[in-house]
Amino acid sequence: MTSTVASAAPAVDPERNSTAITGWGTFNSTLPTDINKWATDNNARVIDIEPEAGGRFTAQLVQNSGVFQRALSGSTSWTYGETYASLMLKFIKEKKRPIDVERYVDSSGAVRYAAAMVENTGDTQRTFTVITNKTPTEITSAQSTFQGKVVDLDPVGSGRYDAVLLKNTGVDATGGKWFTSQSPTQLQNLVKSGWRFVSLEPDSPSTFAVVAEPDGINGGKEWWNLINVTDQQISDLQAQTGARVLQVRHYKNASNQPRATALFIDDQSAQIAQIRRDMANVAGGNPYGIYLKQVDGPVLVDLNGQRLHDPASAAKVLVHLTEAMRIREGKDEYSNMMKYYANPSALSDVEVCAYNDDGTPILTNPIEAPVFTTAKAMMWASDNRATDALLDRVGGLPAVNSTAAKLGMTKTKYEIRVGCSVKAPGQTSDENSFTLQDFGKLYEQAFHPTKSVLGPSDDTTRKAFVDSMVNGQPLFKQAIDEEAAAIGRPDLASAFYTTVEGRLKGGAYNKMYCDGTTQCDTWNITRSADGWVSLPVRTSTGAVTRRDFVQGYFFEGPMKCTGGTTPCDGHDPKFENLVKAGDKAMIDSLRPQIRAALETWK
Structure with a gap:
């Protein structure tokens, strides 16, 4: 027809061609x-x-x-x-x-x-x-007679296809081509030769039919194709890249397993695309995520914001907030004294909790301090001994999970005593599970300007909670200087910076990937950080109001040491580059908001 x-x-x-958001x-x-x-x-x-x-x-x-x-x-x-x-x-x-x-x-x-x-x-x-039930030879003949280009190709079995053709003229004369019975290797070669797929369908359990356009027609943005994958793998790539799904086709592969093909096209902003590339460059093929949301406003950046990951010590903020909420309710005081214990084998090591190998607590070498000092040791020095004592003080793992539920952190599971023996009491897993979106919910409700679960900003409990956390303000100093210069007002940077507020908590795990060795060439690495930042915005009368944001990042997965097979400890520079990249991602994701706030100061 x-x-x-x-x-x-x-x-x-x-x-199938536009990268517009x-x-x-x-x-x-x-x-x-x-x-x-x-x-x-x-x-x-x-x-x-x-x-x-x-x-x-x-x-x-x-x-x-x-x-x-x-x-x-x-x-x-x-x-x-x-x-x-x-x-x-x-x-x-x-x-x-x-x-x-x-x-x-x-x-x-x-x-x-x-x-x-x-x-x-x-x-x-x-x-x-529209032509139906044709062989590739017949399609080629119809294409020549019609003087058209194939824009959709649907395998129907026995080496035959249905196809949609447009006249190959005007804006549609892009040089597109179509291919049938392509093996995975042939697909890779097409990509290497500069073709971008706009349709990808299985025409047998192990070969594929493709409609392709010269790559670059979409302005140089990225695109992705998957074959022989599960639906979960499709979801994982979408969440990681933020890309728009163009097409999904389900089929049975050569092993009679249910699988799918999928196509994606990049519709993220240039800013987010650059952040994604920067993080991918150091992630070693492992999952990573970055998240930014305005308080009481939209999500501005979300790559893997719903992916579960173990955030290591960044999870301690949930213990911190649980205790602060207890104090707010009159069940404790920051001035009350409490004890935690140092492990005799590592008296000054904040990463080693006081438990025997069988999980029983070691009650020698007590350290006595006010609750506030203990909380600050947990949040500033990331002291696992202080964390363990505060966890017990608030009611253990069930209590912090109850706080998570109250905050709507629907995917969060706090199931381990961070940094403590695997046999320490009450643990129900070998890792905690959080998402960047759940962390955002926590920080938004803890630091909300008017609806915080800790009361108004001048509440003594809330102020103590804030004061016992790491100041995140310095993280954005260079970006503020650069953005002020970019709008032609470098003189604004200093005054603006002094009124920026921020708090954050980071986390890091280095777990050996090689059992029974003291040194290893591969480690399971976690690097993460989450927090809150408040930017000053001037009204038309010159009054300063606040524009608040919550944000976070993570990297997680096995990584080889620098040099490949050379053994290293968990502090290999390659691993520490993840922190630099994560911090940069948080800074760069906030840059447009910093500039917008600075513009109000002109």
């Missing part, structure tokens, strides 16, 4: 009613569709605004249950054209079609054709 229309002012279809959604094996409801509620439209079993569909959607604005949205942007004849009639009568066509067999055994569509009017008008 061919539809010919007069072109107005055409622009290249953005669905937009809202989007992805659905895996979902009922049409649920897809349509989300699309309607979020002013979105379907751009890619894949039939699944049981009348369900995997779908990709974009917000119907900006460069993605189309006349069709919600349920009108796609269709399913069509015969070939009814689908073609819909395109003609309703003046629509397909951007994705998928064939499937319904529950009655009948061949049906689903399609994602745009209007075929105005600047989206194209001359197109």
